[in-house]
Amino acid sequence: MEKVSVRECKDYKQKHLLNKVDEVVKDLGGWDSLITPGQKVLLKVNLLMGKDPAEAVTTHPELLRAVAKKVQESGGEVIIGDSPAGPFNSQTLKWAYKKAGYYAVAQAEGFQLNYNVAQKKIEFPAGKLKKSFIISEYVTEADLIINLPKLKTHGLTKYTGAVKNLFGVVPGVLKAEYHLLMQGVDDFSRMLNDLATLIKPELTIMDGIIGMEGEGPSGGNPREFGFLLASRSPFALDAAVIDFLGIEPAEKVPLIKTARQDKLLSVPGYQLIGDQMGKLADVKIPVIEKQSNLIDNKLPDFLANFLEKLLRPRPIFLEEKCVGCKTCAESCPPTAIEMKDNFPEVELAECIRCFCCQELCPYQAVEIKHPFLGKIFFGS
Secondary structure, eight states: OEEEEEEEOOOOOHHHHHHHHHHHHHHTTOGGGTOOTTOEEEEEEOOSSSOOGGGSSSOOHHHHHHHHHHHHHTTOEEEEEOOOSSOOSHHHHHHHHHHHTHHHHHHHHTOEEOOOOOEEEEEOTTOSSOSEEEEEHHHHTOSEEEEEOEEEEETTTEEESHHHHGGGGSOTTHHHHHHHHOOSHHHHHHHHHHHHHHHOOSEEEEEEEEEEESSTTTSSEEEEEEEEEEESOHHHHHHHHHHHTTOSSGGGSHHHHHHHHTTSOOSSOEEEEESOOOOOSOOOOOOOOOOTHHHHTTSOHHHHHHHHHHHSOEEEEOTTTOOOOOHHHHHOTTOOEEEETTEEEEOTTTOOSOOHHHHHOTTOOEEEEOOHHHHHHHOO
């Protein structure tokens, strides 16, 4: 079984973080076992969008600083990168880096931020669902990848962590195409598992100090979890965190269910070392719908269409928060959202329930409405 190292960590003070990062990496063989001097090391952060670190949407800049310093001390050349949702260009990257606190850290420490927005197609015959991916070119140029996800719950996949963070290697708006092509949550999760297997980060260090609960990855609430976690396997790390969050059985999370079906993860799939996390019982975990064909393929069309309205969640736009910025409409993969009188309206017949609108709204003006009957039918 893969090792998952855990250290209790209550704050982002740099001296404290440097020690904790060293401890979790030492548990996994130490920096010398990972990095050869002269290697270009990509630190793949969670930069969903430009957000203040206090909102717990992105990897905290102080954790990024600590890991980058350790990479440099080991002789590695640091490059920091991600592809936020939306347009992928140098202007939007710089804005997001500044908002998340990465630009200031890079300037102060001499770290390199990625501004290469070229893309490259990679064949992947071993994929269970996807046999090729279009990914950002800068990812392919790295000698080694260190994955730095944020611990968050998620409105579509229930949880987002080590595996889901690697979706950021897909450039900007192309993410919408993946949502459109893989509308079922199991298919989408299987695609994420394929992508993680292709990218294969050498190390994952999760920011579980202050994470997010509720309707993540951007619309939930910050919560102190108080841990730093690391593993050589993103699948093992996610399995450990899901147990920590008290999600039972773990297969309620589609990423875990599909990973076990495809023999990427055993049961339990990890060995904890370091500090003990215990198990939480009060984390706000989103409800997700099952595959749509659960209804569509087993009932007459007229009945399936009627029940679909009663069972499926849908986006709700909040007048008191919406400023008419059009981010939701511009980010909607099936273009199901139209601005009317500077306010978004969604055509539910076209909506694929990817909830990119909720995920990317800068003002948290989109909520996911779960019908009462749907909660009973699909469970939590």
